[in-house]
Amino acid sequence: MAETITLGKALNHGLRRSLEDDPKVVIMGEDVGKLGGVFRITDGLQKDFGEDRVIDTPLAESGIVGTAVGLAIRGYRPVCEIQFDGFVFPAFNQIVAQVAKMYYRSLGNVRLPIVIRIPFGGGIGAVEHHSESPEALFAHTPGLKVVSCANPADAYTMIRQAITSDDPIVFFEPKRRYWEKGEVELEAPMAEAFPLHAARVVRPGTDATILAYGPMVRTSLDAAAAAAEDGRDLEVIDLRSLSPLDMPTVYESVKRTGRAVVVHEAPGNLGLGAELAARITEECFYSLEAPVLRVTGYDVPYPAARVEEEYLPDLDRVLDAVDRSYGW
């Protein structure tokens, strides 16, 4: 039976199910226990599973990820919460130099089934370091896998899939969408779930392909709805997996529509959009009616809250890019 719940609650349910399904799953992070996390994503879990399985850690991100490595070597499946995107950098060394490389270094002897959850992105009127989109830094790192959910149903299944995966996974949660509701089938069998590392066409269309993930999927869908009123039929793809990218789904779409626009909050320079543009150009060159265009954050540090709406891609900027594609 489907329930209508928020994206945040869907993650909470997914974490709960993971704790139930496997006694080796442990959750660790700052304030994840008694408080239930600053976004309440782990609400109630420590009460039900105990302090050994939902661990309030000391306040040090490198320590969270570094000790997770040791727990994973010991046979545990740690799920680390980084409280905010901009706080992941103290753990960056452990993630990039250890988590990403240990399987390779050990010639496949050490698996690190660690999930690093990061609420990311802006639009919540926060102070510095609370609105960033560092996903490209991790997608650029071999040995890591990177995913992002965009709706409650995916949040519920993707977090469970990430936890059962043998890969270290950086799991980006669109924090401004935590309160958006959707239908979630809580008892759907996982074996039949949509694959974790597959992109999904969330709105079929014929005129142009919009590629988005995380918080920008909603924005892109809104843009597609507006474009429909003007007679343009946009296809929207939720990439879901940022590393690896599910390029066959992207190629199939772009070859049909002939136009592609990538949307993300992160700065454009060397972002996911750059990689997508390069690969689409290599694979779909003769199908393209226009260059791949990008709608992204600007190449500036994330700005102050009062101007963040000018920084963030929105419906109008997406439509503007579609217009430019048509005007090529």
Next chain:
Amino acid sequence: MATGESEVGGDAPAGGFVQLLTPDGERVDSVTTADGTTYTVDFTDDEYRELYRDLVTVRRLDAEATALQRQGELGIWASLLGQEAAQVGSGRALRPQDMAFPTYREHGVLYCRGIDPIMPFGLFRGVDQGGWDPNEFKFNTYTIVIGSQTLHATGYAMGVTMDGKTGNGDGEAVIAYFGDGATSQGDVNEAFVWSGVFHAPIVFFCQNNQYAISEPLERQTRIPLYRRALGYGFPGVRIDGNDVLASYAVTRAALDQARNGQGPTLIEAYTYRMGAHTSSDDPTRYRIASEVESWKAKDPIARMKAFLAKQQLADDTFFGEVDEAAKKLALDLRERVLAMPDPQPVTLFDNVYPHGSPELAAQKAEFERYHASFEGSAH
């Protein structure tokens, strides 16, 4: 075990250290530290002799590795010369169920775990990154980024507790190796915080060899390193790192405390890196010869040999046999290192992800196509 106070040994740094064998080979029956902990060892004659054999063997293997590097057969080598006692003593103190997290210099600990000494040579020869199964050998992969492994060890130790494997004499304990330079790293300090807070069954074994490449201890700390433990809420003790008996006694006691559920200990093994940081380093640029000479007089092997001779536990026949056996091992090691094959280039795509990735499969196929395109052509 609050501090390592000891009046024994005129060579001790201010504040003293636990020493059970003087540089002259005099056996100290026991040492009682300021908090009333008494350390001693109770070895049989054979056990003393075997410790000596370990010391000689790991030094000889190390010398062979240095030679191999000089001959171009290893890309780099991190020598343990001078630190044999710290490593053999602590390594022999480990029980089979204990887990060790080394840096890249713990060849002596590796040897004492009963591991084939060839194991890390893939790393130094450049044929792999030092790949083995930590859980098979109870010895983690070498970690090169300074201090990172102390957090891994701490997490592993938390897992030991969560598994209910502490609280009795058969429990498991964890040992994390690192150096004086590493004590400045955030990760090491976080590992101390975590271990203290979670009462983790871990021994932090710091080989203070006086230098972090070129930088002397004074650039890392204003107080003796072992005293830092107090700030994290667990005991710290300093030992004469060139005394294999002290290294064994104190590590054994600390490991037993850990396995019994009494939490972490920091051991500072006060020693000296007699050689270079690695084969790429030139220590004459930052330290004077007289300092090195003064440490030669505290040599860990010479004092053990003097002790065995004075106590008539061994004679020249024994010493000669040990040297010969070590040499034989070293030559065997050399042969096997030289026989290590280079990896097939295409294997560079292996072991990135447990179940592969379509993107890497495509890159690998392209790599093979590209290389196949040269087949039959002279290039």
